[in-house]
Amino acid sequence: MIPLSKPKKGASGKTGMWRTEKPVLDKERCTNCLLCWVFCPESAIYRTEDKVEIDYEYCKGCGVCANECARGAIKMEEE
Amino acid sequence: MLGREEIERKKIKEEGTTVIETGNHAVSLAAKFARADVVAAYPITPQTQIVEEIAKFVENGEMNAKFIRVESEHSAMAACIGASATGARAFTATSSQGLLLMHEMLFAAGGYRLPIVMANVNRSLFPPWNILVEHSDSLAQRDTGWIQFYCASNQEVFDTTIQAFKIAEEVNLPAMVNLEGFIMSHTHMPIELPMQDAVDRFLPRREHLWKLDVDNPGTFGSMSNPEYYVLMRKGIEDAMKEARTKILDVNTEFEREFGRKYEPIECYKCEDAETVIFAMGTIGKESKRAVDELRNEGVKAGVARIRLFRPFPEESIKSIAEGKKIIIFDRDCSFGKGGVLSTEIRSVLDKPASSYVVGIGGLDVPYTTIKKCVERANGQKDEWITEVHP
Amino acid sequence: MMYEIRFHGRGGQGAVTAAALLCRAGFLAGKKGVQAFPLFGAERRGAPVKAFARIDDEEIVLASQIYEPDYVFVFEEWLIEYAIEGLKKDGWMIINTKKKPEDFDLDCKIATTDATGIALSNNLKVAGFPVINSSILGAFPKVCEEIKLEHITQAIKNYWPGDIGKNNAHACEQAFNATEVKE
Ligand code: SF4
Ligand code: SF4
Numbered sequence: 001m002i003p004l005s006k007p008k009k010g011a012s013g014k015t016g017m018w019r020t021e022k023p024v025l026d027k028e029r030c031t032n033c034l035l036c037w038v039f040c041p042e043s044a045i046y047r048t049e050d051k052v053e054i055d056y057e058y059c060k061g062c063g064v065c066a067n068e069c070a071r072g073a074i075k076m077e078e079e
Numbered sequence: 080m081l082g083r084e085e086i087e088r089k090k091i092k093e094e095g096t097t098v099i100e101t102g103n104h105a106v107s108l109a110a111k112f113a114r115a116d117v118v119a120a121y122p123i124t125p126q127t128q129i130v131e132e133i134a135k136f137v138e139n140g141e142m143n144a145k146f147i148r149v150e151s152e153h154s155a156m157a158a159c160i161g162a163s164a165t166g167a168r169a170f171t172a173t174s175s176q177g178l179l180l181m182h183e184m185l186f187a188a189g190g191y192r193l194p195i196v197m198a199n200v201n202r203s204l205f206p207p208w209n210i211l212v213e214h215s216d217s218l219a220q221r222d223t224g225w226i227q228f229y230c231a232s233n234q235e236v237f238d239t240t241i242q243a244f245k246i247a248e249e250v251n252l253p254a255m256v257n258l259e260g261f262i263m264s265h266t267h268m269p270i271e272l273p274m275q276d277a278v279d280r281f282l283p284r285r286e287h288l289w290k291l292d293v294d295n296p297g298t299f300g301s302m303s304n305p306e307y308y309v310l311m312r313k314g315i316e317d318a319m320k321e322a323r324t325k326i327l328d329v330n331t332e333f334e335r336e337f338g339r340k341y342e343p344i345e346c347y348k349c350e351d352a353e354t355v356i357f358a359m360g361t362i363g364k365e366s367k368r369a370v371d372e373l374r375n376e377g378v379k380a381g382v383a384r385i386r387l388f389r390p391f392p393e394e395s396i397k398s399i400a401e402g403k404k405i406i407i408f409d410r411d412c413s414f415g416k417g418g419v420l421s422t423e424i425r426s427v428l429d430k431p432a433s434s435y436v437v438g439i440g441g442l443d444v445p446y447t448t449i450k451k452c453v454e455r456a457n458g459q460k461d462e463w464i465t466e467v468h469p
Numbered sequence: 470m471m472y473e474i475r476f477h478g479r480g481g482q483g484a485v486t487a488a489a490l491l492c493r494a495g496f497l498a499g500k501k502g503v504q505a506f507p508l509f510g511a512e513r514r515g516a517p518v519k520a521f522a523r524i525d526d527e528e529i530v531l532a533s534q535i536y537e538p539d540y541v542f543v544f545e546e547w548l549i550e551y552a553i554e555g556l557k558k559d560g561w562m563i564i565n566t567k568k569k570p571e572d573f574d575l576d577c578k579i580a581t582t583d584a585t586g587i588a589l590s591n592n593l594k595v596a597g598f599p600v601i602n603s604s605i606l607g608a609f610p611k612v613c614e615e616i617k618l619e620h621i622t623q624a625i626k627n628y629w630p631g632d633i634g635k636n637n638a639h640a641c642e643q644a645f646n647a648t649e650v651k652e
């Protein structure tokens with residue numbers, strides 16, 4: 001075994017468990033600019049045909065996306 | 080009637096100076112009680128709290144020392160060397176990669192014969208990153224001319240650090256006190272603190288035999304011919320030999336003053352044992368429980384926890400091992416040879432011994448695992464334990 | 470007799486401090502061997518964390534993790550499935566919950582107390598999160614005869630001098646009174 005890791009989902013386990021607040025996306029406001037997609041440290045935001053989506057299995061609730069979204073399309077809500 | 084020391088001890092007890100603190104805190108407190116003059120250190124997990132705490136002591140005036148902030152561990156040791164060379168009592172602390180970065184300067188400290196004291200929080204080495212306990216970092220510094228202790232409780236860390244200053248200053252060698260990352264550095268345990276004046280009595284200021292002094296100029300470590308070089312290198316080896324007896328003397332004196340003592344090897348039920356476990360650090364302590372359980376099952380076991388690794392207590396090891404089956408636990412590995420402790424112990428034995436490499440990268444080593452290893456040891460092959468419950 | 474205690478919480482709730490406080494309470498109760506340590510992983514707010522405490526009459530020689538605890542503390546109900554692992558047959562589970570012990574179907578003895586509610590009513594919060602360590606410890610004297618409430622409240626007051634200590638000790642007492650047990 002050599003110390004080389006490949007990117008993959010959930011390298012730290014199901015980080016969704018860590019959440020005490022969750023990001024909620026308002027698709028009406030979202031312009032699909034992908035800023036949140038770039039900044040999410042868990043890669044828990046993914047692109048779809050339409051707008052971005054949040055994978056709650058792995059979203060750890062850090063709030064980075066809500067902070068970065070210039071449109072205010074993501075709000076953090078209590079779990 | 081009680082003697083002065085006994086009254087003092089009674090007073091300590093009565094004043095309730097037992098604190099419950101982490102191993103890291105034990106180190107910071109010991110540096111304070113030892114009145115280190117200069118502390119130069121760089122933070123690294125899991126040692127960081129030591130540096131933070133000492134910086135706090137210096138900042139709030141509890142400790143009358145110069146705290147030097149440095150940009151690396153290499154510089155930390157360089158600063159300690161400079162300070163110690165002028166006669167100051169110098170202290171630092173590090174761990175893992177930090178210790179590796181210091182490597183070159185460790186030889187310098189040993190070669191200059193400076194009584195610097197350092198706490199090293201044992202941690203695994205990169206890559207891949209791992210911040211948990213392993214003895215490989217300090218064992219890789221085996222040949223640097225540093226005295227090396229390995230502790231197993233926070234009280235022992237505190238006491239050994241105080242002792243280390245005295246030993247180092249008596250034989251003019253630097254001394255390293257090892258405590259295990261997280262298992263000790265972040266574990267809360269009781270520590271009985273002495274009175275400051277008792278420590279001052281035990282550890283008086285000493286005039287250095289030689290030091291950098293502007294009124295009496297000299298150069299440390301300039302170019303040397305083989306004829307002189309060989310004598311200076313032999314001096315290090317002779318000092319290590321001298322340290323063997325000095326360590327015992329200092330321990331006796333320590334016991335008189337503080338009521339606790341630490342042999343170079345801590346033996347538990349070794350005398351009538353048929354099988355003796357050799358280990359360092361908390362594995363040596365945890366083995367006591369394995370020994371008790373094995374004895375309940377009719378296996379006459381004992382454990383010898385090696386506290387002093389340099390100078391290596393080979394005579395004691397020989398006499399403890401005499402006539403017994405030997406099992407050695409290493410929390411380290413010299414790749415291509417196996418456990419470092421095993422290699423060293425086998426070098427003084429005239430019989431085969433079983434060797435286990437355990438607890439690598441902080442893998443937990445419960446007494447049940449130690450017990451299992453003892454049960455299946457056959458003295459022949461070396462084995463790596465790669466699971467918590469094999 | 471050695472007590473082995475395991476704490477299950479998430480980063481930020483104070484599980485590690487709870488272990489440190491409980492071992493100090495053990496020391497105040499006259500126990501010579503006490504020890505507390507976290508499970509050393511990455512320290513991340515919100516991530517599940519474990520902490521351990523051992524309390525004994527003699528000096529403790531063990532340094533390994535606790536696999537068969539006598540007591541487990543559960544800071545949030547969803548951690549029960551982790552906490553039950555290895556818990557001794559006659560072991561106690563102390564759960565932070567609004568529910569009663571009867572509401573749980575578990576193969577162990579159960580104590581419950583609403584530590585979160587009590588922490589919030591005493592305004593014990595750090596960065597917006599309720600810190601429930603001092604409250605949940607209040608349940609311990611109800612299930613362990615050798616450690617008394619005053620040992621725990623004293624340990625809390627020693628750990629946090631001044632008003633913070635007093636508030637936490639008060640929350641601890643309230644939780645003690647609110648604890649319900651089922652053998
Ligand atoms: S940053 Fe905001 S607007 Fe941009 S994609 Fe994300 S949610 Fe939509
Ligand atoms: S809260 Fe954090 S982890 Fe979750 S989607 Fe937003 S940036 Fe990603």
